[in-house]
Amino acid sequence: MNFYVLTLFPDMIEQGLNTSIIGRALDKGLLTLNMVDIRDFAENKHNRVDDYPYGGGAGMVMAPGPVYRAHQYIMEQIKLRKGLTHNRFEYPDKMEADKTVSAETLEENKSEKNQSTEVDKQNSKPIKKQTRVIYLTPQGSVFNQGMAEEFAEEEDLIFLCGHYEGIDERVLEMVVTDYVSIGDYVLTGGELPAMVMIDAIARLVPGVLNNDVSAEFETFQDNLLEYPQYTRPEVFMEKSVPEVLLSGHHAKVEEWRKQQSILRTAKNRPDLLKKAELSQKEKKFLNDYLKK
Ligand code: SAM
Numbered sequence: 001m002n003f004y005v006l007t008l009f010p011d012m013i014e015q016g017l018n019t020s021i022i023g024r025a026l027d028k029g030l031l032t033l034n035m036v037d038i039r040d041f042a043e044n045k046h047n048r049v050d051d052y053p054y055g056g057g058a059g060m061v062m063a064p065g066p067v068y069r070a071h072q073y074i075m076e077q078i079k080l081r082k083g084l085t086h087n088r089f090e091y092p093d094k095m096e097a098d099k100t101v102s103a104e105t106l107e108e109n110k111s112e113k114n115q116s117t118e119v120d121k122q123n124s125k126p127i128k129k130q131t132r133v134i135y136l137t138p139q140g141s142v143f144n145q146g147m148a149e150e151f152a153e154e155e156d157l158i159f160l161c162g163h164y165e166g167i168d169e170r171v172l173e174m175v176v177t178d179y180v181s182i183g184d185y186v187l188t189g190g191e192l193p194a195m196v197m198i199d200a201i202a203r204l205v206p207g208v209l210n211n212d213v214s215a216e217f218e219t220f221q222d223n224l225l226e227y228p229q230y231t232r233p234e235v236f237m238e239k240s241v242p243e244v245l246l247s248g249h250h251a252k253v254e255e256w257r258k259q260q261s262i263l264r265t266a267k268n269r270p271d272l273l274k275k276a277e278l279s280q281k282e283k284k285f286l287n288d289y290l291k292k
Pocket residue numbers: 135136137138139160161162163164165166167180181182183184185186187188189190191193
């Protein structure tokens with residue numbers, strides 16, 4: 001899977017993601033992480049990418065031109081399927097030739113946002129595929145595990161990180177397919193949200209976790225939080241591991257874990273529990289607990 005990030009702070013994302021599990025997956029080539037520095041697509045000598053907001057008000061707004069050209073550049077790279085290393089792109093002469101956007105290109109972008117044509121190998125027919133461009137914004141739909149699963153099906157994903165007061169609305173209308181927030185609070189930039197999303201999506205890509213099963217039975221699966229986990233030593237500061245986990249009785253362990261999941265969800269996330277599908281026996285267990 002290929003991640004592309006349009007950002008003013010590529011180092012932040014590269015350094016944040018190039019370690020541990022995601023770092024190993026990048027080394028193995030299961031993922032690629034491609035940084036595009038929006039500043040490299042500025043048109044002025046000082047590489048300025050922001051300007052004052054029309055109508056006045058506090059703060060600065062990211063200008064549409066550099067974002068548009070950086071996006072165009074990525075789309076070209078995706079079409080050519082090259083430059084796919086976990087590095088920053090080497091720009092051909094900083095896109096000198098591409099700095100003026102023709103009216104035809106604008107028209108094409110409006111009607112077929114981010115579409116590329118690929119060939120369906122089974123029936124050799126061309127298929128139109130839309131490359132999703134995710135704008136990280138506190139105004140978007142709040143990211144969750146279901147969305148991570150959906151995005152993990154994509155081959156290429158482009159993330160657009162805003163800064164300052166955000167990005168000129170016109171370019172967002174032209175290139176963005178998904179508006180996603182990581183929660184109801186305002187951060188200084190889209191880089192941390194992009195890292196959060198990439199981490200959550202990347203770990204669902206087959207082979208990224210050593211043990212693929214570990215992505216299958218965990219929090220949010222079936223709208224339940226995961227049961228508590230324990231490892232050695234058996235007794236830690238006079239606290240023992242629950243006896244059932246030492247019993248070797250697989251069915252009992254499973255039953256205990258499910259009950260713990262239900263209890264945790266009831267305590268911490270009753271909103272989720274309403275959507276969970278429980279057996280009659282599990283419902284009775286929950287009701288007995290709630291009556292206490
Ligand atoms: N003025 C904007 C508003 O009120 O919606 C907020 C801009 S914020 C200071 C700067 C950038 O940080 C945004 O463009 C966005 O990319 C990112 N950002 C901030 N909070 C975020 C959140 N909760 N989720 C995703 N991105 C966020």
